[in-house]
Amino acid sequence: MTETVLRERRRRQTEREIGDAALLLFEQQGVDGTTVDDIARAAGVSARTFFRYFPSKERAALVPHTELDERVEEMLDGLVADRPLLEQLEEVWCEILVALDDGRSEPGRLLLRVRRLMRSEPALRLAAIGYDEERVDALVERLRVLLGVDDDLGPRLAVTTAAVVVGVALDRWADARDAGRPVDLLATYAEARRLLRESVSP
Amino acid sequence: MTETVLRERRRRQTEREIGDAALLLFEQQGVDGTTVDDIARAAGVSARTFFRYFPSKERAALVPHTELDERVEEMLDGLVADRPLLEQLEEVWCEILVALDDGRSEPGRLLLRVRRLMRSEPALRLAAIGYDEERVDALVERLRVLLGVDDDLGPRLAVTTAAVVVGVALDRWADARDAGRPVDLLATYAEARRLLRESVSP
DNA sequence: GCCATGTTGTCATTCACTGCCACACTGGCA
């Protein structure tokens, strides 16, 4: 039993090493210019092992991205049925974004590198969207049960809308950094939420 | 000059034939169970030619989907700066959805088949999202210019939000059909818009 | 008939991804 914990830790370690190697190589040579063999070699594993950790080379660089989603899922237990869903989801995201400390914390730095890369690498962006897409259904289902409704249209709209707003804010955050006029992540997210309200009920 | 028109027509014809073949084969054998060679053979062209028409096998089945986006882009000229963007985009989409006639018109039937397939084929869904993603930037830029603003945060939120709401409605439409209790597409879209308003300003 | 242009097929190549098998490690148990 302590054994499985040890195994898990080892696995996480290897995952991190492969992920780091992938991110670095993508930054240096681009996604298309990097083969799975390159990544595997840099991480000290075989290509075969690489695919035991990640289903595609793009996914390897998305570890910082997937960790955000995992944190969202953990925090979902705190949600209640008698308050607007979107509002609560936004609070969850706020809390997560705060932990990034505008790119100064380690997770923040890593996420910034990934989002920056996503700007110029459509394959990476698509892989990220694909990952999110996979999670949405499970998320929506949980919220549907929480609300005790048959129809998941409401939860689905809340989840996807929340995701869109966060995504837009993160994009702008990375964009502004690259353009040399950095903006604050939380302020950008607040601005995006304000604009959403304004768009929907002008 | 009449020549280029002829060529264009021929090209469209081939595109349609490949697209039809792809859609049919995907329905019959699944996306993973269908190779590019299968599609090309069914359409009477070589695999090399296939890739001169579509960048991936998934894209071939998305012709009905891409035609919607093209129609959106055509109708963008009608937009004005002094009315809420999201509202105008929703009107554009309404007009397009009307033309589908709840799946009774030819484009409607085709789109229904694609959306149905997208439910069970993640690769297809991802390809569709990827296509949309490619168009968003150009769309956002046009709207930014139209509004005469520097910042594209507003237009981007409007475009992506509008897309999310349409996407959710189309999903539910195809879902309900498959489940044997069909719903009206326009009514579903209206319901989705209502729920968005409710979510955002409860 | 001839040329310019665009279209197509064939071939070769790279590379992502998967299944299969053998080998190594580790921790329990006689």
Next chain:
DNA sequence: TGCCAGTGTGGCAGTGAATGACAACATGGC
């Protein structure tokens, strides 16, 4: 101590997506 599961890893072969290069072909204009 030696056997024996369970698990992780690498090597290997195979499939199939995607691309570049080149030659053959069709077609409309001269």
